Structure formats: C-alpha cells, structure tokens
Amino acid sequence: MQDALVGEHCTIDWWDMKPFPVARILQLVRAFSESMTDEDLAKPVANSMEEARGLAGNIQGIIDECSEWGFLLTADQFVRIQDEIKKNVKTSKVMPLVTDALNRLQDECKRVVVMHIEHKPSDYFSDPQFFDLKDGTSKKVSVEFPSAAEDIAEAGKCLACGRSTACVMHLGRVLEVGLKSLAATVGVSKQNDWGRYLEGIEKELANRVKVSGARTSDEQFYAEVHVTFDNLRRAWRNPTMHVDKIYTIERAEEILIAVRSFMRHLATRLKENP
Numbered sequence: 001m002q003d004a005l006v007g008e009h010c011t012i013d014w015w016d017m018k019p020f021p022v023a024r025i026l027q028l029v030r031a032f033s034e035s036m037t038d039e040d041l042a043k044p045v046a047n048s049m050e051e052a053r054g055l056a057g058n059i060q061g062i063i064d065e066c067s068e069w070g071f072l073l074t075a076d077q078f079v080r081i082q083d084e085i086k087k088n089v090k091t092s093k094v095m096p097l098v099t100d101a102l103n104r105l106q107d108e109c110k111r112v113v114v115m116h117i118e119h120k121p122s123d124y125f126s127d128p129q130f131f132d133l134k135d136g137t138s139k140k141v142s143v144e145f146p147s148a149a150e151d152i153a154e155a156g157k158c159l160a161c162g163r164s165t166a167c168v169m170h171l172g173r174v175l176e177v178g179l180k181s182l183a184a185t186v187g188v189s190k191q192n193d194w195g196r197y198l199e200g201i202e203k204e205l206a207n208r209v210k211v212s213g214a215r216t217s218d219e220q221f222y223a224e225v226h227v228t229f230d231n232l233r234r235a236w237r238n239p240t241m242h243v244d245k246i247y248t249i250e251r252a253e254e255i256l257i258a259v260r261s262f263m264r265h266l267a268t269r270l271k272e273n274p
Contacts, residue, residue: 041092045085052088059085071108077101117160124156124256131174131260141263144271148177148263155256164252165240171259172237178266179229185270186222194233201226221269228262 046052059082066075081097117125124130131141131152142149155170179197180190188200205223209215215223236255239245247255 041090041095043091044088045091045094046088049088052085056082056085066105070112071105074101074104074108077104121160123160125160128153128156130156131263133264138264139267141260141267144267145174145177145181145263147272148174151177159249159252159256162249164247164249165245167252168236168240168247168255171255172240174259174263175229175232175237177272178225178263178270181266181270181272182222182225182229184273194229194237198226198230198233218269225262225266225270232259232262 044052046055059078063075063078063082066072066078077097078101081094081101084094084097129140129142129149129152132143133140141152151170151173155167155174158164158167158170176194179194183189183191183197183201186201186204188197188204191197191200201222205215205219205226208219240247
C-alpha cells in the first residue's frame with residue numbers, strides 16, 4: 001500500500017487492492033513453475049490433444065477477466081499461451097510465455113490507482129441521495145428539490161474522498177436551491193445573489209404582516225427559515241467563496257449534517273417550482 005495517507009483516505013494500486021486474487025494466482029503459478037524439473041519441461045503440456053484443448057479452454061477465462069479489467073497486454077499474452085497449448089507443445093516452450101504474462105499482469109495492476117475509503121464515510125459515497133429520510137412517510141429532499149440532487153451526491157462523494165472544502169461548496173449550492181424555492185413561494189422574482197433574495201423575501205413577508213396584521217402558519221415558517229438562510233450565508237456560504245477558507249473533514253461533516261437537517265425541514269413545506 002502506498003504511503004500517501006490523507007485522514008481516513010489513502011490511494012492504493014490495483015495490485016494491493018486485488019479485485020480478483022491476482023497475488024495468490026501469481027504465487028501459485030510461480031511456485032508451480034519453479035518446482036518443475038527438467039524432465040517436466042521436456043514433456044508436452046498435456047497428455048493428449050483433447051486434454052490440451054480443455055486446458056486451452058480454461059485459459060479463456062483468464063483472458064476474459066483480464067480484458068474486463070482493462071489488462072489488455074496481459075490478455076494478449078494469454079492468447080499466445082492459449083494458442084501454444086492448443087498445439088500441445090512442450091512445457092518448456094509455454095513456461096517463458098507464462099512468466100512474461102505474470103510480469104505483465106503485475107505491471108498493469110500497479111498502474112491502476114484506486115482510493116480506499118473507510119466504512120463510515122463510504123455511506124455518503126454509495127448513497128447519492130442520503131438527504132432523504134428512510135421512513136417511507138416523510139417528504140424526500142430529492143423529490144421536493146430535484147435540481148439539488150447532483151450537488152447532494154457530489155457533497156457526499158467529496159466528503160468520503162477527503163475533499164472537505166469542496167464538500168462545503170457543494171452544500172452551498174444545495175442551500176441555494178432551497179433559497180430560490182422559498183423566494184418563488186413567497187413571490188420574489190429571480191435575483192443575482194443571496195443577499196438580494198433575502199432582502200426581497202424579508203420585504204415581502206413584512207408587507208404581508210402589514211396587510212393582514214398577523215402571520216399564517218406558513219408565513220411563520222417562511223420567516224423562520226429566512227433567518228436561518230441569512231445565518232447560513234454569513235457562517236458558511238460567503239466565507240467558502242474565498243480561497244483562504246479551508247474546512248477540515250470533521251467540520252465539513254458537521255456542516256453536511258446541519259444542511260441535511262435543514263433541507264429535510266424545508267421539504268416539509270417547500271418545493272421547487274411551487
């Protein structure tokens with residue numbers, strides 16, 4: 001495993017990850033080849049042509065698997081091995097080809113780098129709509145605010161991959177969907193920034209109180225979430241837009257949980273394109 005660790009995350013190559021038992025296969029085959037005597041090498045690879053064809057058929061599985069994982073040079077070499085086995089040539093002719101194939105496989109595996117994610121943050125990665133409650137009765141954020149779906153998924157992936165500041169930036173975009181939905185619900189037209197949206201919402205809600213003398217239940221809800229949006233703007237949204245603001249993974253997860261809770265709250269009474 002490589003030494004480049006970042007918190008709970010690290011990069012490893014395909015060889016160490018072993019999506020199929022590459023290392024074990026190599027160890028077994030190499031141990032087998034090293035144990036062969038000169039007498040074994042002088043014999044055909046199979047006792048009969050029929051047995052040779054069967055062995056060649058088994059090699060096809062290795063070819064297919066290597067091709068599936070993108071190890072094309074290794075697959076090509078196993079095709080050569082397969083062709084020679086079909087002829088039932090001497091083992092001494094096949095073994096160098098096998099050694100070359102194993103070396104190719106090891107080299108190709110080491111050129112594929114993947115990221116290892118611990119179990120807890122992997123939940124954010126594997127469930128693209130983790131903002132949705134699972135009880136089956138509550139309104140879903142993904143349904144009420146569909147245009148936020150991609151940024152919700154990206155926020156989770158960024159957190160799982162250790163990109164904490166990027167996570168918070170995506171969460172700001174998620175909140176903006178909620179803010180625009182609030183503005184549309186109370187009749188505020190499209191604006192260019194959060195500040196103007198909040199000013200317009202505040203004026204509209206104040207005018208409604210002047211006209212009616214009291215707030216309805218919905219209007220009280222709108223007023224409360226308006227204040228929350230303003231606080232979020234000052235605390236997270238605006239600072240995140242500046243290059244000197246960096247978030248730790250722990251802080252980003254705290255913000256993610258808070259935004260998820262808030263968006264679930266908005267979904268109880270707001271939706272896009274009301």
